[in-house]
Amino acid sequence: MVFVEESTVILGKVDPSEGGRDAAEASHGFDGIVVRGARAMLGLSQAALCAAAGCGRNTLNDFENGSRTPGTGKVADIKAALEAAGAEFVEDSARGIAVRVDRTRAAGRTPRARTIGDGRGSTTT
Secondary structure: OOEEEOOEEEEOOOOOOOOOOOHHHHHHOOOHHHHHHHHHHHOOOHHHHHHHHOOOHHHHHHHHOOOOOOOHHHHHHHHHHHHHHOEEEEEEOOOEEEEEEOHHHHOOOOHHHHHHHOOOOOOOO
């Protein structure tokens, strides 16, 4: 389940016992679903995020789709690139990882980011 509150999206709770998620993902509480959500909210393409994070597009695509988890260092690089672009990650023990986006930094990138920037992206789904 995904909740949207203002410019925050709360994604499913990271649990190392769930299929497809390993201990490395749980240790940093940050998985491909969180990356994809933050990237979409920021209006970043995979290519732009890869350039900022110094990773290959196949690595990012596989991570977002849950078929591969990059090493801890590369995950940290991806997270840092998203944070530099305006994302903030907040761990919510009850609901998972929240992604909060600076509306002013996201607003000009894509139509989806513009809906967040002008407040139209603040509905619950």
